[in-house]
Amino acid sequence: MSGTVTDTPAITAREARLVACTRCTRVWPAETARCGRCGKALVSRDGHSLSRVWAWWVAGVLCYIPANLYPMLRTQVLFTVSEDTIVEGAIELATHGAPVVALIILIASVAIPMGKFAAIAWLAISVSAVAAPRRMRATGSTKSSSTSGAGR
Numbered sequence: 718m719s720g721t722v723t724d725t726p727a728i729t730a731r732e733a734r735l736v737a738c739t740r741c742t743r744v745w746p747a748e749t750a751r752c753g754r755c756g757k758a759l760v761s762r763d764g765h766s767l768s769r770v771w772a773w774w775v776a777g778v779l780c781y782i783p784a785n786l787y788p789m790l791r792t793q794v795l796f797t798v799s800e801d802t803i804v805e806g807a808i809e810l811a812t813h814g815a816p817v818v819a820l821i822i823l824i825a826s827v828a829i830p831m832g833k834f835a836a837i838a839w840l841a842i843s844v845s846a847v848a849a850p851r852r853m854r855a856t857g858s859t860k861s862s863s864t865s866g867a868g869r
């Protein structure tokens with residue numbers, strides 16, 4: 718049948734001995750040192766990209782904690798003033814007859830950021846778990862070890 722996917726397993730550009738220019742996207746053989754089109758030095762893979770992901774993830778979590786511990790809402794009713802965190806403010810709004818607004822605030826300020834932290838961590842762990850066996854194959858290492866990727 719024409720137009721069907723072949724049984725050939727997918728390979729990476731590195732396995733095909735190819736490297737792409739990060740400036741102009743032209744693809745070259747892996748042994749090429751500089752892009753013939755734009756002159757940029759060619760590197761097969763950024764070895765520190767996963768470290769940067771974790772650094773930004775930790776920075777995000779560190780900023781998220783005080784954002785949820787310090788007051789974000791100041792409510793003044795006659796002579797009383799109260800300061801509330803995001804969650805306390807959502808509860809305050811819900812008790813004062815605005816449950817839909819409270820729900821929107823909770824979803825946008827708590828559920829979505831927590832989901833993003835979990836998704837990014839899961840993706841980074843998945844990538845490191847996949848990358849570890851490939852690294853071992855590429856280096857020809859025969860030493861058996863855990864492929865969890867957590868011990869890097």
Ligand SMILES: [Zn+2]
Pocket residue numbers: 738739740741742743752753754755756757
């Ligand atoms: Zn180029």
